[in-house]
Amino acid sequence: MAIERVLIVGATGNIGVAATIAALRTKREVLAIVRNKQSAEKYFKHVGTRDGITTPEADVTFENGVQSVVDEVKAGKLPSFQHVYATVGKWLGTPMHEIDMASFRDEMNVAFEANFFAYRATIPYLLQQNNPNSTFTVCVGAAAQYGAGGVTAITQGALSAMVNAAIRENQKTNIRINEAYLAARVEYDSDAEKSGAMKASEYSRCYENILSKPEIDGCAVKVSGKQDLDEPKYEKKLG
Numbered sequence: 082m083a084i085e086r087v088l089i090v091g092a093t094g095n096i097g098v099a100a101t102i103a104a105l106r107t108k109r110e111v112l113a114i115v116r117n118k119q120s121a122e123k124y125f126k127h128v129g130t131r132d133g134i135t136t137p138e139a140d141v142t143f144e145n146g147v148q149s150v151v152d153e154v155k156a157g158k159l160p161s162f163q164h165v166y167a168t169v170g171k172w173l174g175t176p177m178h179e180i181d182m183a184s185f186r187d188e189m190n191v192a193f194e195a196n197f198f199a200y201r202a203t204i205p206y207l208l209q210q211n212n213p214n215s216t217f218t219v220c221v222g223a224a225a226q227y228g229a230g231g232v233t234a235i236t237q238g239a240l241s242a243m244v245n246a247a248i249r250e251n252q253k254t255n256i257r258i259n260e261a262y263l264a265a266r267v268e269y270d271s272d273a274e275k276s277g278a279m280k281a282s283e284y285s286r287c288y289e290n291i292l293s294k295p296e297i298d299g300c301a302v303k304v305s306g307k308q309d310l311d312e313p314k315y316e317k318k319l320g
């Protein structure tokens with residue numbers, strides 16, 4: 082059987098490393114978009130290997146960033162992919178009444194739009210490939226539900242709504258759309274060892290479950306602690 086591959090947008094962050102570890106553990110390869118070589122080196126260090134990983138460079142905050150990578154895949158210059166994990170973002174935390182509009186727009190661009198661009202660029206490709214096992218996953222934090230982080234909360238609410246719309250749009254397609262809903266702190270293993278947060282290599286089990294269980298389809302897969310990793314907790318997002 083041909084090897085499957087996961088395209089990860091936001092690969093170099095805590096959650097992107099977790100998604101990478103899940104892909105490699107399930108014998109898949111990874112196409113990890115990085116913004117530069119320095120970011121790629123940090124990423125390899127935290128993943129612990131370079132094997133099975135290709136790192137095309139693009140600015141995913143631009144409308145054509147992920148699209149430029151998909152275009153290279155289509156042209157045969159990069160390997161194909163069947164799964165997508167979108168997890169670009171950053172924590173801002175400035176109170177909403179204090180934030181200047183340039184910072185507001187930057188946060189919306191990085192923590193929401195980049196993931197939206199990832200959806201728009203990859204879904205037509207996944208539909209065209211028509212692989213029956215395709216998935217598209219977005220990590221959504223609990224900030225919206227808890228009203229935490231000012232504008233960051235707004236980005237997470239928008240992401241959750243985006244996943245709902247994506248589930249609706251793909252109900253009859255080959256793509257399983259899911260939200261990795263995270264109400265815990267996940268960090269690179271080396272940082273988590275010091276802080277006590279959940280390790281990326283532990284949280285990776287959440288994505289292993291999404292990849293391997295076809296019944297996780299149109300769901301929010303909720304993790305609020307290590308107790309949610311062995312037995313995945315998931316429920317349909319749409320009524």
Ligand SMILES: NC(=O)c1ccc[n+]([C@@H]2O[C@H](COP(=O)([O-])OP(=O)(O)OC[C@H]3O[C@@H](n4cnc5c(N)ncnc54)[C@H](OP(=O)(O)O)[C@@H]3O)[C@@H](O)[C@H]2O)c1
Nearest residue numbers: 091092093094095096120169170171220222263265266267
């Ligand atoms: N970690 C958690 O505990 C947690 C909890 C709840 C929800 N989440 C969700 O997961 C998302 C990612 O979290 P994380 O902890 O993995 O964040 P992170 O470690 O800060 O990584 C974020 C990713 O986005 C990229 N990025 C950030 N700003 C960028 C910019 N201006 N241009 C291009 N790329 C940029 C980073 O690239 P570089 O590596 O090159 O900087 C990295 O790949 C969050 O936004 C949130 O939605 C995370």
